[in-house]
Structure formats: structure tokens, C-alpha cells
Amino acid sequence: MSNTDAWRELFLRAPCGLVSTDSSGTVTAVNDTFLQMAAASRDDVLGDYLMRRLANGSKLFFETRLMPELRSQGRVQEVALDLLLPDRSILSVFVNAVVDTAADEPLIRFAIFDATGRRNYERELLGARRTAESSEARLRILQRAATQFAAAATEKELGSVLAEAARSATDASQVSVYFVGDPGEGGGRPGELVLAFGDRSSSERLSLADDAPEAETVRLGTPLSCASASEIRERFGARAEALRLARIEAFMALPIVDGSEVVGVLFCGFGRPRTIEPKTVDVLGSLIDQAVVVRQRIALQQLMQFQSLHDALTGLPNRLYLQGMLARVLEPVDSRRRAIGLLFVDLDGFKAINDALGHRGGDLVLREVSSRLTDAVRLGDTVVRLGGDEFLIVCDDVDADSIVGVALRVGEAIRSPLGGSAHGLPLSASIGISLYRGSDDGHATATADVLIRLADEAMYESKRGGKDRHTLVVV
Template sequence: MTEPSKHAWFQGAPCGLIGTSLDGLILEANDTLLEWTGFSRPQIEGRSFTSLLDPGSQLFYETRHAQALPLQGQLNEVALTMLCADGSRLPVLINAIRDAAAGVNRIAVFNASGRIQYERDLLHARRVAESSEAQVRVLQEVSRAFGVSATDEDVAQSFAEVARTAFAAREAGVLLLDDVGELTLVGGTNPLAGLVPPIVSLRNSPDVVVVDDETATARFPQLAAALHETRLAALSVMPLLDADRRLGILVCFFGRARQFDDQFFDLQKALGRQASQTLVRVRLQRRLAFLALHDQLTGVANRQLLEQSLEDALEAASAHNTPLAVMFLDVDEFKSINDRFGHAAGDMVLVELAVRLGAGVRSEDVVGRIGGDEFVAICANADEHAATTIAERILRLTQEPIAIGEGLISASVSVGISMFHPRLHSRPTPEQLLVRADRAMYESKGAGKNRATFETPPP
């Protein structure tokens, strides 16, 4: 390769290229790096490489990698942030080789601005925390704790415990928004409970908010009084967010006055982001698990969950010698409803009937849709008298007119009931109980519909 072609390759390379002296002064930089940073060649040549980095990256590079390069001879994929001529920041990855014979360090700079926000923030949090072994342990501990979290309560409790230790707080609490938009303490503690909500004026802040004694006295008199009563010097409120959707907050309570520096805020944000993402993951997994076991139209149990629930109910009935009732319910004249009002109206009827079936059974009973317009109710510890009461209540509720866009629809169900008494009957299979209940349901159909019929197996 001729010298001009080498020069053209160097200047037009798809990454930034820098040559420095062994002590880090820039000797040359290619056009790609100048374009990315906005510096001219005279502005960049002759200055130290570390002067191109933001303060956090300077500290990170000088305390770790500047010493490692002479010893190891090379650096690979070091994450840094460069300062551009206009003051903006450019996240980069660098590879470097030390050529002692030539008296130069050769550095390749790769633009990492396309990385997702989470990766950039986490790398930055790690750079900030690198100077403190305790803070590195914090990030490791919270990653471990969140990795095994299975519920909102697990995430909240782990987050509160890690935050209390990481920020040397006297106490910490995680409050999550419930279904009606109210904040509820789910993990940790709230020493201001019953005195004044510490988040009335702070809950909607998009960023970390710190309130010390002076700020509280000037802006939040009630909060100031509560802080004095509980001997607290300050508190911080960290929002937990999923994009723009609020999930809750972390509140740290401090018994002594302290300085809240950039390191404090950066670590709170990093931990808050991890907690938020873990909450989203846990809730998504819970939602997926729910969808896997529930009918997507009506929300009641699907066939898979019904079969498992029936197997469990049979096991419990046998173990405790308690009766079990299984009801098979079929909507009367459902085809006529679909033909007359359309399938959308038919779906509305099924959804409303599922709600009424849930209201007709007891709280511990299981209602599911086994397919089409057929439902099943599993009533543990229910004898004939209890089953009759439940069935009559269902029949009464399902006869009430159902409002749809076109008006009112009258619907009813036919019910078949099979019973299992451990002292009287040999244990059936779940399928046998369902078949007997289904057979009894058809007897209800044949007897005029809108009624319940028992089918009791022989001893």
C-alpha cells in the first residue's frame, strides 16, 4: 500500500483514530474523530488525550487504564465519554495498543451513541462507583437481589434494604401505585406514616428530590414538623418509572445532615432504573402466566387451569373427607343469540355471564370456561345442600337481562351437578366428574332448560 493510500485510509477510517506520545499527548487524529467531536486539528493535536474526556471518564481512565496500558500493552473495549467542541458528550468505546519501540500509543475510538439508554447509564453508574468498593458491591447486590425477585413485594423489599445500606439512610421505604392510583408501602418502612405523607408534593417529580430541614421549613411546613418529631434531618424521593408511566417511589430517610453529591444522585438513578425494569419484568411474567391459564375473552380459568384445579380439589376432598361439587353450565339458546345479534354481542353475553357466575359462587370456588358457551364451577367442601344454594343463586343472576348496544338480551343457563363424597364413592378422575356433570346438564336441557340437575354416581 502506497503512502498516500495509507493516509487516505487513516483519515477516512469508519472509526476515530488517535496517535499519542507515551505520556498521552495527542500527536495526530483522523478526520473521522474531528468530525465526531467538532474540533479542528490545531485544537486537538498537542493536548492530552484525557482532556477530551468528561470528568467522570477522566477519573476512570487515569485511575485504572492509564496505568494498565504500559503494563498490559493494550486496552480493549473501554467505555468512556468524550467532550465535544460544543460541550455535548459522545459515548465511545476505545481500543488502545502501546508501541514502545515507536514511542506511541495507538487508539481506536468507536462511536457508542447508538446504545440504549440503560446501558449508558449503567456504565456511567459503574464508572462513578468505581472509586468506592462499597458502591460497586451495591450494584452487584441489587442485581443479585432483583435477579431472584418474583413479586412486587420481593422487588420492593430488596430495593428498600439495598438503598438503606447504600445511602447510609436510617430507614428506606418503597411505595407503589395501586390500582386506584394511591401510593402504598410495599417494602421497607415509613417513619412518617400517620404524621404526614412525605410525598404529597414530591411524588410527581420526574427526578430525585431531596428535602432537608431548611427546605422543608420554607416549603413544606407540615413535613418539617414531622421531620422534627421523628428526628429526621432529610429525606430523598426517587421516582420509579416505566418510560413515562409512574410505578411508585423510593423514599430514603436520613437521621443526620449530609451532602448529596452527583455520586448520590447517579447511584439512586441507576438503582431506581434497575428496580423499575425488574418491576416491569415481574409484572409482565405475572401477566403472561395469567394469560396462559385464563380464558382471554372472559378472564376466568381456562381448560388447563380447570383440570389442575379439579385435580387439586379431588386430592383435598380425599385427604380431608369433604364433599366436592362440580357444575357444568351451558348457555341456553346461545346460537340464537349469535344469529340474531351477531358474534360481538354473543361475546358480550359470555363476558357478562362469566362475571355473574363469579358472583354466584363462593369466593373460594373456581369458575372457568371450558369452551364455546360452556362453563365449569368447582365447589370444594360443598354438599348437595350447598351446591343447590349455589346453583339457585347462579340461575337467578343469569336470568337478569343483559344490556348490549342493541338493547337487552335475556339469557339463561342449564346446570348439571356431579358430586363426590369420599366416604361414599370411589375416587373418580377429573374427566369422569366433568362427564357426569355434562350428562346432568343435558338432563336439565331436556327438562326445559334454565334449571339444575344432580347426577350422583353409584357407590
């Protein structure tokens, strides 16, 4: 065996992980021991960033402490990091690193040792001290946040609790929480970050394509930090001026991750240079984990509330929603007269369609009718599905002419030829209208039940008159 082969064999089989990277941290060479430690293939590791193999807290430490010290001192020794393995488990390691300037371009040589045993031993020795110095404070923050999280009913309330807890954990001068909004209309514009809580300098909305630290954190899905104003200027260019004006000289931003989806970002800004410690990241990570669970609960409650007030087939408001809405619009408002109109819509010919196409085909027709009704009414009018082929439309602030105009548009929309398997099958609507003109003193003299009953009776009058028409009753 030649000397070259012997050295290569020693590199590959060394009892510790050996990794070479360029100055940016991109892996250029790796031995078998590290591949076994990281549970990765050579193709996966070569050309990738070494930092991507680290757990979240270690990523921040690697970027804010290890790499700057390497650049300034040329070497680091026994730095404790956590490798994130493919099964999401953690492998504790110690790292020695040196900058090798003998090559054509400077390389960084890493020696990586499995430190599981040693780290566990040290943790046991330092357990009492850590409990006394940090665990109690952290527990108080988490317990207080848990109590406040339990009362949060909206994303804005959730953002406020998370931001205040993060401020307590970090002493940050400025804290903001953003959640990812819906993509732009048409799908051509990027999505947005919508502010749930922030200080005065926080933007209400940020494009995910923005060069802001918050947007970049969401795009990358990894924590992001800058320890000084010069580092901010170097990394964010023009955006650094906005941070300077907000008196932020250091920051950290952590993604809010639900499962595999980044749903938001927590941003903590500091008024002086600051190196973020891994334990601080751990506390914020725990707060974010709590917030994610609460956000899931809020979303579920909102979904349940929506489902309780909306028709499952068409997505339109249902009878329960209607009762609450009419109770509100019929409440005393002011001294002026206020007219409210109800259109009771019953489909003519739907039973024949349902018999011909079956329930599935009938359901498709009801969905199409729902869409047509929504398009035919005025902005601000509400279309409700009462059940079967009956709908109710609530029109606020109307007169006889305008509500009849709505009825005519509704009738025309229903008569339009149906699509799909229902094409050629006739469909029309018998409409009953009850128009309540209000009272001079602003107090309702008619109830919701009365107005619905009158509209229903007017609809039956339209049926008896030959269908496909409307009948108006003024209260």
C-alpha cells in the same frame, strides 16, 4: 442609542446566559443567550422556576448546596450544573450567582456559561482518580444489585433488592420503597402508595394526598431532599415529628419513573444531617433504572401467567386454571368431611343467538352471561369458562341444598332478558351438578376428571329432560 437601550442590548446579547430570579427561584428576567442554551422560548422561562431546567442530580445540588450558600454568603462562583434540554440531552454549565439587594426586593442574578469543553477536559484529568475512588465501588453495587434483581419475581422482592442496594450506596439508616397502587373505588379518593419494602417505622400505605415526603415526591415527579432536622421541620411541619420519632434528621426521596409515569418512590433516611452528593443521586438513579426494567419484566410475566390461566374473551379462569384448582381442593386437608360441588352450565338457545347476531354479537352475549354467573354464585365460588357456551362453577364447602340454591340463582340469572341487540332473544341454561361429599379420613376418593364427567353427564340429562333445569348427582 440611549444608555438604557445600550445596557438592554448588552444584557440581551451578552456572551453568557444571564438570568434574574426572585428569592424563591422564579425567573423574572432572562437574556437571549440563555434561551439559546436552554433551547426554550422567553414565555416558557419567565415565571417558571429555574430549578426545573436542571437535570435530576443538579436539582438536588441546586436546592441543597447552591441556594443555602447563596442565602448565607450572598454569592457563589463556578458551580457546575447540568441543564436538561427539551430533547432530554444534557448541557454542562458553570454558574456564578449573587444576591442583589439594591432592588426593592432582593433578586438573585445568575451568570451561566457553557462549560461543555471545560467539563470534558476536567473529566479527562480526573478520570483515573474517580475510577479508583468511586467507579469500582459503584460498579460492585450495581453488579450485585443486577444479580439480585434477576431473581426478583414480585414487587415486594424487587422493593427489597432496591432498598438494600440503596442502603449500600448511601449508608442510610432507614430505607423504604413504595409503588403506586390503584386509585380508590369510585374515583373520588386519591390513589395510594403501597409499601414494597420498609423498616419498622414505615407506613404500609400512604395516600398520594398525604404531606409525607414520599407522597410529595410522587406528586412532583422530582427528587426531594432535606439536609437537616430544621429543614424538615420548616418544610413538612407536623409530619416532621413522625420523622423525628423515627430518628431521621435528613432524607432524600427519588421518584421511580417508568417512561413518563411516576410508579413509585425510593426513600432514604439518615440519622444525622447529611448533604446529598450528585454522584450518590447518580448511583441511586442507576439502581432505579434497573428496578424499572425488572418491574416491567415482572408485570409481563404476571400478565403472561394470567393470560395462560384465563379466557381471553371473558376474563374468567380457563380449563388449565380449573385443573390446578381442583387438584388443590381435592388434596387431603384434615380428618373432617369436606363437600365439593361442580355445576356444569350449558346455554340453551345460544346457537340461535350466534346465528342471528354473528360471532361479534355472540361474544357480547357470552361476556354478559359471564358477568351474570359471577354475580349469581357465592363469595368464594369460582366460575370457569370451558369453551364455547360451556361454563363450570366450583363450589367448595357445600351441601345439597346450598348447591341447588346456587343452580337456581344461575338459572334465573341466565333467563333474565338480554340487553342490546340480543334483547328479546330467549336464553336459558341446562345445568348438571356433581356433589362430592368427601371422605371421613379427608382423602379424596374421586378425581377431578370424574367429577367433571359426572357433572357433564348430569347436564345432558337436564337437556334431555327439557332444558332450563338442573340435575344433581351425589358421589
